Amino acid sequence: MDFLRPASWEEALAAKAEHPTAVPIAGGTDVMVEINFDHRRPEYLLDLNRVGELTDWEVGEDSVRLGASVPYTHIMEHLRGELPGLALASHTVASPQIRNRGGVGGNLGTASPAGDAHPALLAAGAEVEVESVRGSRRIPIDEFYTGVKRNALAADELIRAVHVKKADGPQQYSKVGTRNAMVIAVCAFGLALHPETRTVRTGIGSAAPTPVRAKAAEEFLNAALEEGGFWDNGKIITPSVAKQFADLCAASCNPIDDVRGTASYRRHAVGIMARRTLTWTWESYRGTAATTEGAA
Amino acid sequence: MRVNFTVNGRPQEADDVWEGESLLYVLRERLGLPGSKNACEQGECGSCTVRLDGVPVCSCLVAAGQVEGREVVTVEGLADYAKERACGHRSPEGQDSQTGEGTELAPIQQAFIDAGAVQCGFCTPGLLVAADEMLERNPNPSDADIREALSGNLCRCTGYEKIMDAVRLAAARQGEAV
Ligand SMILES: Cc1cc2nc3c(=O)[nH]c(=O)nc-3n(C[C@H](O)[C@H](O)[C@H](O)COP(=O)(O)OP(=O)(O)OC[C@H]3O[C@@H](n4cnc5c(N)ncnc54)[C@H](O)[C@@H]3O)c2cc1C
Ligand code: FES
Ligand code: FES
Numbered sequence: 001m002d003f004l005r006p007a008s009w010e011e012a013l014a015a016k017a018e019h020p021t022a023v024p025i026a027g028g029t030d031v032m033v034e035i036n037f038d039h040r041r042p043e044y045l046l047d048l049n050r051v052g053e054l055t056d057w058e059v060g061e062d063s064v065r066l067g068a069s070v071p072y073t074h075i076m077e078h079l080r081g082e083l084p085g086l087a088l089a090s091h092t093v094a095s096p097q098i099r100n101r102g103g104v105g106g107n108l109g110t111a112s113p114a115g116d117a118h119p120a121l122l123a124a125g126a127e128v129e130v131e132s133v134r135g136s137r138r139i140p141i142d143e144f145y146t147g148v149k150r151n152a153l154a155a156d157e158l159i160r161a162v163h164v165k166k167a168d169g170p171q172q173y174s175k176v177g178t179r180n181a182m183v184i185a186v187c188a189f190g191l192a193l194h195p196e197t198r199t200v201r202t203g204i205g206s207a208a209p210t211p212v213r214a215k216a217a218e219e220f221l222n223a224a225l226e227e228g229g230f231w232d233n234g235k236i237i238t239p240s241v242a243k244q245f246a247d248l249c250a251a252s253c254n255p256i257d258d259v260r261g262t263a264s265y266r267r268h269a270v271g272i273m274a275r276r277t278l279t280w281t282w283e284s285y286r287g288t289a290a291t292t293e294g295a296a
Numbered sequence: 297m298r299v300n301f302t303v304n305g306r307p308q309e310a311d312d313v314w315e316g317e318s319l320l321y322v323l324r325e326r327l328g329l330p331g332s333k334n335a336c337e338q339g340e341c342g343s344c345t346v347r348l349d350g351v352p353v354c355s356c357l358v359a360a361g362q363v364e365g366r367e368v369v370t371v372e373g374l375a376d377y378a379k380e381r382a383c384g385h386r387s388p389e390g391q392d393s394q395t396g397e398g399t400e401l402a403p404i405q406q407a408f409i410d411a412g413a414v415q416c417g418f419c420t421p422g423l424l425v426a427a428d429e430m431l432e433r434n435p436n437p438s439d440a441d442i443r444e445a446l447s448g449n450l451c452r453c454t455g456y457e458k459i460m461d462a463v464r465l466a467a468a469r470q471g472e473a474v
Contacts (some may be wrong), residue, residue: 001315003361095448133391
């Protein structure tokens, strides 16, 4: 095994081009487990810890450019306002020690259906900025996950950053597990209200081979909210609409039975989380809508 | 490969390090610092917790090569680290005894003993490092803060109540001291 230690982003891209089989290591919280248990013996480890810009973030007009290695702890502490869904999801990852090392770039690299960043990114809207010596491109988050633990990266590409849309409305993240800390999701659900575009977006974890959006449920809800004038009148969402939304979310899953839960439990739980997160975010939207009206 | 880094204030050089080796292995097997425990090697138990450039991490999940040029504090150096923090400067030499023997205990260590928070002791080094870092950041933690900060450290013996007592005791003593 060789340990490659590029001191800059350009050096890292050059190393990855020269050794396409090299395994990048950022926080190491996925990679080191595999090496410790001899599940993986890469020829090259490509250490990204010395590439300082990967731990930086920039808050722009519409989105946050989040460096691939920004640890979850920093997302929770510094980006709760801009990225509330991702901050909530980050807080559910493992433990403080893991959150001090692990980040979204590693979560995307592993692309596990259970990764907690994914539902939040899908719901908020995001693009993954990847780069190689050949150039840079942005992959829409909906196209990033290509299979169980597979993603759209080419062999010579590295993840530079994720561009996540800044929240323009309330966001929630909900996760089912056996305890509060150190738990891989049985299933998870992210939901974001986007009042500017009058849309609702979702993200589901651990309930299909890849993280997915519940697109049919989103379309139904967007139409129902528009039709009922809900975005303007700020009324409570009709229970039948919430129920139909939850049912469609459950139907969009394609879960499996495994040690953490059965497929039917997962489908059921996704429906419950969908209804709850919709209720929570809508209550919060109505609250803020009322205050702005009152203030105007 | 060779790895140069600072452990408990002293420059260290580890030779013949395998590229896939963890920081935990280097500390225990190459530098003679067995304080950090190896229980799971998968980030689940926290018994290998050390500070890397001040930040608590599981040393079993840090690749040895990643610590080149960086600073690590282990439980062996906790007493000195706490002392330096209390007087606001760092002693130039680091401690005499590498393994921490013969030095006075850190306040958090004394509190663990006084509260009876140590049974088999396997989880203790990781808990001490994590608890000490929390008290540095947050001198008046609520019970919820303590639970959160220690949520990555498992103990199979104590049932955690005495550990909670110990951290509350250390916080109270820290409050009295200032
Ligand atoms: C005890 C424990 C509990 C955990 N609990 C959770 C949990 O609750 N939720 C959750 O989502 N995850 C959990 N994880 C998994 C892990 O912590 C996350 O997936 C984390 O986001 C990985 O980030 P990292 O920087 O440590 O990745 P690394 O281990 O460094 O890398 C992970 C993968 O991404 C690749 N990679 C890293 N950076 C880049 C880059 N810039 N470009 C291209 N590829 C890259 C690596 O080659 C590797 O394939 C847990 C892990 C442990 C050990
Ligand atoms: S040995 Fe590192 S967390 Fe258990
Ligand atoms: S005292 Fe035995 S594991 Fe904690």
